[in-house]
Amino acid sequence: MKILVAVKQVAALEEDFEFRADGRDVDGDFLVMDLNEWDDYSLEEAVKIKEACGGAVEIVAVSVGPPTVDEALRKCLAKGADRAVRIWDEAMRGSDSIAVARILAAAARAEAPDLLFAGVQSSDQAVAATGIATAGFLGWPHAAVVSQFTYTPGAATAVLRRELEGGLLHELEIRTPAVLTIQLGINTPRYASLRSIKQAAAKPIELRTLADLSLNAAEVGEAGSSARVRRMYVPDKGRAELIEGSAAEQAKRLAAIIRESTGAA
Ligand code: AMP
Numbered sequence: 623m624k625i626l627v628a629v630k631q632v633a634a635l636e637e638d639f640e641f642r643a644d645g646r647d648v649d650g651d652f653l654v655m656d657l658n659e660w661d662d663y664s665l666e667e668a669v670k671i672k673e674a675c676g677g678a679v680e681i682v683a684v685s686v687g688p689p690t691v692d693e694a695l696r697k698c699l700a701k702g703a704d705r706a707v708r709i710w711d712e713a714m715r716g717s718d719s720i721a722v723a724r725i726l727a728a729a730a731r732a733e734a735p736d737l738l739f740a741g742v743q744s745s746d747q748a749v750a751a752t753g754i755a756t757a758g759f760l761g762w763p764h765a766a767v768v769s770q771f772t773y774t775p776g777a778a779t780a781v782l783r784r785e786l787e788g789g790l791l792h793e794l795e796i797r798t799p800a801v802l803t804i805q806l807g808i809n810t811p812r813y814a815s816l817r818s819i820k821q822a823a824a825k826p827i828e829l830r831t832l833a834d835l836s837l838n839a840a841e842v843g844e845a846g847s848s849a850r851v852r853r854m855y856v857p858d859k860g861r862a863e864l865i866e867g868s869a870a871e872q873a874k875r876l877a878a879i880i881r882e883s884t885g886a887a
Contacts, residue, residue, distance in 0.1 A: 623775040624680045625668040626735040627703065628726050628753065629661040631687055631694035632746040646851045657694040660741025662701075664804035666811040667771055668739055669702035675775045680704050682733060686714060686725050692827050699822035700814035706825070707733075711832045713839040718847035719747070723755035725842060728835035730760055730799075737780070738801045742767050750803075757801035764801040765794055769808050773798075 632655070639652035665683065672679035683698035684707045685691045695706035709725055717725065730738050738760075740753030757764030765784050769791070773780035777798070784792045785805060796802075814822070832839060844850060863879070865872045880886075 623678060624682060624733065624735040624737075625671065626730055626733055626738045627661065627665050627668050627681060627683050627698070628738065628740040628756070629665065629683050629685050629694055629698055630658045630741070630744045630752075631655050631685065631691045632658045632744050634746070641854060645853045645855070647854055655690065655693065657697050658741050658744045658746075660743060660745070660804060660806060661694075661698075662811040663806055663808050664739035664741055664802075665698055665701055665703060666809045667804055668737075669812070670809060671773055671775065672702070679775055682707060682735070684709065684726065684729050684733075686710065686717065686722050688715075695827050696819075696822045696825075697814065699825050700818045701812060705828065707828045707830055709830045709835065711839075711842070713832060713845075714842045716844040716847065716850070717842050718849040719749040719752045720755050720848065721842050721846040723752050724759055724846065725835065725837065726752070726756045727759035728837050729830065730756065732830075732835060734799075736775070736798045737773070738762070738799070740801065740803050742803045742805050753801055753803035760799075760801065762799050762801050763796050764803075765796055766803045767805045768802045769805045771802065771804075771808065 633653040634656065635648065636652045636654060640649045641647070642649050668681045672681060681703045682705045683695055683703040685695055686709045688710055691708055695708055699706050707729065709729055714725065738756065740756065743750035754764055754766055765782055767785045768782050769785050770783035771780065779795050779797055780800065781793065781795050782802065784794065786792055832842065840846060865875050
């Protein structure tokens with residue numbers, strides 16, 4: 623039995639930062655990179671399934687990204703993934719979440735897992751679309767925002783609970799292979815021991831290219847994406863004014879503000 627865990631290396635801002643010259647992203651020198659928090663939980667969920675059945679489960683962490691992503695994949699190896707696969711080709715740069723999902727779906731076809739876990743969302747982009755879009759490309763059953771999961775390796779179905787609005791829960795039985803997006807709090811992710819970190823440093827990270835996954839350049843990167851970042855910026859700070867006085871005085875001040883803002887003053 624095999625579980626594919628899609629993991630993303632996310633960016634967090636340093637206190638002071640500058641934008642890239644093209645204004646479409648933060649300059650990489652001002653970013654701190656780490657494994658997406660949601661993906662830490664989905665990896666742990668896979669490891670728990672493996673431990674509960676005595677080990678007959680292969681966990682494969684997969685990430686779409688340049689060589690810097692290896693650090694996040696090594697963290698997954700240290701925490702219990704059996705293999706790590708990084709998918710990259712310069713043509714993939716600028717992929718939106720749908721293009722990333724197309725790439726992940728191709729990887730899933732090649733690996734043929736029983737389950738594919740993704741995080742509910744990534745902490746830097748918060749698109750919350752990649753996992754379910756991957757299920758769409760694969761035509762597999764899917765469930766989003768999973769907060770409890772029960773699966774016996776080899777079974778044709780799994781039982782899960784997913785969070786709905788207003789504190790409601792959905793309990794579902796789902797056929798495998800399936801794609802699940804895992805919510806924070808489903809478990810308690812473990813810390814990697816020093817020994818496992820050292821062992822992970824010596825493990826290979828398998829590289830897959832466009833050709834390996836039978837994808838072409840027009841399907842990925844900016845060419846294969848319908849969304850493109852035009853600019854990233856810090857919005858101007860708004861103004862707030864507390865209007866005090868009698869009702870008549872407040873109305874007078876409000877009218878003056880409206881006149882000022884419409885240029886009628
Ligand atoms: P998002 O749709 O960007 O909010 O991300 C949701 C989830 O999709 C993440 O938690 C990952 O499981 C997966 N994902 C997003 N981007 C990537 C990527 N570049 N490589 C692998 N998995 C990804």
